[in-house]
Amino acid sequence: MKINDLKGKFIAIDGPNGVGKSTLLAGVKSKLEELGYEVYFTKEPSETQLGNYTREYAENHGGLELACLVAANRYEHLSIEIIPNLENGKIVVSDRYLLSSLILQRMDGVSEEFILSVNHDVILPDLQITICADEDIIQKRLSERSILTRFEEGNQTLKELNYMKLGVQTLIKIGVNVLSVVNNDRPDVNIETIVNHIINLKEKQ
Numbered sequence: 001m002k003i004n005d006l007k008g009k010f011i012a013i014d015g016p017n018g019v020g021k022s023t024l025l026a027g028v029k030s031k032l033e034e035l036g037y038e039v040y041f042t043k044e045p046s047e048t049q050l051g052n053y054t055r056e057y058a059e060n061h062g063g064l065e066l067a068c069l070v071a072a073n074r075y076e077h078l079s080i081e082i083i084p085n086l087e088n089g090k091i092v093v094s095d096r097y098l099l100s101s102l103i104l105q106r107m108d109g110v111s112e113e114f115i116l117s118v119n120h121d122v123i124l125p126d127l128q129i130t131i132c133a134d135e136d137i138i139q140k141r142l143s144e145r146s147i148l149t150r151f152e153e154g155n156q157t158l159k160e161l162n163y164m165k166l167g168v169q170t171l172i173k174i175g176v177n178v179l180s181v182v183n184n185d186r187p188d189v190n191i192e193t194i195v196n197h198i199i200n201l202k203e204k205q
């Protein structure tokens with residue numbers, strides 16, 4: 001895997017389904033805009049034909065084939081969105097990235113070795129933000145949803161949290177910087193913590 005040697009900084013944010021990633025990111029985006037910072041927000045699966053197909057396919061398929069499809073979308077995401085924005089010196093924030101594969105594809109029974117091998121040529125994030133919360137809190141949030149994906153139904157949260165811990169250990173071993181945020185409550189405090197880390201990275205550029 002490659003270290004980011006481009007002008008901009010790359011941040012990935014991952015966590016179990018229903019932990020509050022989208023909520024925190026929406027707050028981070030509006031706070032940064034209010035402060036006048038220009039940050040490029042994106043997500044995986046990305047918003048392309050391949051990304052939309054990956055999201056649809058993930059609902060009914062798992063295994064090695066989904067792991068490869070997700071990785072293919074990640075390479076597309078890198079080449080058409082992430083790398084061009086990093087080359088322009090922007091901060092890029094992705095809602096889900098490699099760590100999501102180390103959680104979701106592992107839940108589908110794919111080995112860490114296979115996941116790392118199909119993701120061999122991706123750029124590592126300068127900062128990996130992990131969002132976690134207590135299992136019962138996440139389950140309560142998911143129970144309020146009218147539609148659940150196959151990863152969200154049947155209480156798989158503990159499994160997700162456990163694979164996240166293992167995935168984080170792997171990323172740390174590879175040399176990735178990790179910020180862990182506990183999102184049980186106080187979204188405002190967590191938004192501020194994330195915003196401060198993003199501003200710090202920007203100021204160091």
Ligand SMILES: Nc1ncnc2c1ncn2[C@@H]1O[C@H](COP(=O)(O)OP(=O)(O)OP(=O)(O)O)[C@@H](O)[C@H]1O
Pocket residue numbers: 015016017018019020021022023024141183184185186187188190
């Ligand atoms: N810190 C918090 N305190 C209380 N409720 C929260 C907090 N953060 C998020 N929530 C609530 O939790 C629910 C799930 O949040 P959200 O949809 O952002 O999760 P997510 O991680 O993006 O999920 P998914 O990846 O499955 O789309 C929402 O109803 C949101 O309002």
Ligand SMILES: Cc1cn([C@H]2C[C@H](O)[C@@H](COP(=O)(O)O)O2)c(=O)[nH]c1=O
Pocket residue numbers: 017044045054055058059066070096097098099100101102104105149151
């Ligand atoms: C990045 C990534 C995504 N997926 C799949 C799993 C879900 O079906 C969607 C993500 O949807 P959400 O609205 O963000 O919860 O994509 C995957 O299996 N592996 C990945 O690495």
